[in-house]
Amino acid sequence: MTNLFFSPNSIAIIGATEDPKKFGNAVTSNIVKNPKLTAKIFPISRSSSTILGLTAYRSILDVPESVDLAIILVPAKFVPSVVDDCIEKKVKRIIIVTAGFGEISPEGKEIEQKMAEKCRNAGIRVIGPNCVGIQNVDIGMNASFIQDPLPGKISMVSQSGSFGCAIMDGLKWNDMGMSKFANIGNAMDVSFDEILEFFNTDPNTHVIAIYLEAVKDGAAFYQVLKKIAPNKPAVVLKGGRTQAGMAAAGSHTGSLASNYTVLKAAVDQAGGIMCENIEDYITTLKTFSLLPIPKGVNIGVLTNSGGAGVLYSDSAEELGLKLSPFSEHLKEKLKPLVIDLVQMVNPLDMIAGANEENYYRVTKAMLEEDSGIDIVVPCGVYPPFLGMKFEKNLEGMIRAWNETGRKKPLIPLLVFGSGYEKVKEVATRECVPIFSTPHEAAYATKVLIQRMKVLDRDR
């Protein structure tokens, strides 16, 4: 069970230190600082009798209680004997953060394998070595040396620790957070796929984010993704899509470019969502975090800016989507809601004077059951006249969405709107995503339809 890694009742930090110049200090203080974490914490230190206000022990063997999880931060040469101590102490789980094993030499690999065998025989599961660690934001456990994300419903497993940092920032600027995070380094025991299996069964994980640079066992990865598909969206980004990227990732497989093509096809086939860059990756995570899956492919667009409607249409078609004409029924419903000049075509250009009331009524007409529309995309730019406020139009859209039970996905395209603090405030308060560019909004539309098709297929 991977579960106990993420919800231990007691944690020993071996190599705990107050020295801010050491990596181990980041892990120690990340664990100790969070008052939400109820697990018992036992710092282990050769040199200090207290660490950050807690009693420290010279060895894990000196800890007077049982230990669920031991986190090892000591230099590589001391790790094997510390692991022996952990076995003797009968800890249940170990995370080895320390680097300098299989990733640097064949000898390191051998040491790794020996430790793995001993732990397997003792029934202890191990994450690492050479990893950033793991986090369970739900219980306030940051067992890693990187920052805390906001709390949320996304769980991420990343083959790059530093990329995990970057994604945490990217999510934070978009007001999104994480439930769980894992970077497992050399994976001498617990595998990438096992983490995914755990996220699949974890009730607090609604969306799974994956960053990988190499796939060891393609068939197994495919099977895990296929198992996840009916339950949760699994969003994948791969570093090393090209020859240059693979070279930078230090990988030396034969046919590199084709590898990515094959992997991409496999992820699609398994029902995952493969993104091509971090912009689309963040957009996709945001989309699945906040929007329901549509019941069909019909997209309805309304706008106060012809240009925004045009550019959304371009991006949509470039992503393989199609805007259908409005039904006669919908046209009749829309006509009285806008000024006479407005032509009853999709996108519906309500012209620059459109106000909150127009946005509310037209969005609602499209969200209603009988509209023939499955996905509503209200677009807007900031027209700074007639006393208009950007956030007001957003509030109109949200009112319509709330009154129709948030059943259909609402994709507000507010061009560069995320730069307006008040707009961000409304979006955060109301748990509504905003998309800042036509491409982002079209990409959100695309992945929602893709997910709908996966669910239809698996039904």
Next chain:
Amino acid sequence: MTNLFFSPNSIAIIGATEDPKKFGNAVTSNIVKNPKLTAKIFPISRSSSTILGLTAYRSILDVPESVDLAIILVPAKFVPSVVDDCIEKKVKRIIIVTAGFGEISPEGKEIEQKMAEKCRNAGIRVIGPNCVGIQNVDIGMNASFIQDPLPGKISMVSQSGSFGCAIMDGLKWNDMGMSKFANIGNAMDVSFDEILEFFNTDPNTHVIAIYLEAVKDGAAFYQVLKKIAPNKPAVVLKGGRTQAGMAAAGSHTGSLASNYTVLKAAVDQAGGIMCENIEDYITTLKTFSLLPIPKGVNIGVLTNSGGAGVLYSDSAEELGLKLSPFSEHLKEKLKPLVIDLVQMVNPLDMIAGANEENYYRVTKAMLEEDSGIDIVVPCGVYPPFLGMKFEKNLEGMIRAWNETGRKKPLIPLLVFGSGYEKVKEVATRECVPIFSTPHEAAYATKVLIQRMKVLDRDR
């Protein structure tokens, strides 16, 4: 001369109003509010004797002095007689903001043509009708109903007024501004190409931004771009790249998709830069605003995050760029500047512990004349340990750039770094661009090389 539109000594605002519910009020207050504008302002109003503290006149014929520029805001049915008054008054330039002419009916088109003929005979040039207006930020003149951008060196002509608003926001969030802006609506007299010709000769315009939805005369547009190419980068975005986009733009040409392919080839051939979406458009404007053109195609990458280097390499290759190996000479220079573990390959992964000093020294080594590197891309993610600060690494890069005279382009890729206020502060203060994603940084690299090739060709 288009110049006088942008630098009038006296302006009459015909249809000036204090009523905030009217479009005309936005134009009036935009002109009156800016203390920087030294031109004399004459509001013309049928109903008020003063407007926003200025003496108002019932007719332009009552203005006691000569008028360089008349801006017409009155309802469409009054416009022809107001134009007659302007001719009698011998104004030099007219902007007709009012809509409701050629864009709505053949009759409107006829009225437009008659007005155009009269003005031509009187030697008066006209912008509009059905337009947002123009701006000259350098002299504090906002003769439009949209917002003020920040001051800057980019001049934009846009076939969509609302898209102009959106781009002003997009530039503002990136700490960039404009010199001049024009939206010319139905273009009954002054053409899109004439505005471009003016921007080409305007000394305050360093970068030209173009948004268009339809090209009336492809050959003429090609010739203007070709004329601009040796002097300034002309950055183009087209709305209506696809069937869906063209339909939304209300255009009904025969072979739509192929049109864009042809236009794109023509822009490339003429030496302009065609972007495919607003993200790339903003990135390109930022790049040309702040970075010098490289002398060659060799890219040098350094990073504290393997993942960032990998993803930059992927994006670079996807955009047709190539990372070459470092020369032996450069490897020798770099070796003592980083820890032993670092491998002398491009991208140079300095590992998470890299600090300001590492960034400074390695960036400088690559920027120096003898490095064999033409474009330097320092990448970073925020590693929140060992007391590191994100902005410090940026300061290290900038120090190196300053000490080498800012001769080679520096492309700082700080993954999602623009979310950090302190990072933005440093970038703004030091006039350095920051790029938040691997794609953005790679796109910046691509357009710099593209521009170098245009200049080499024209030399």
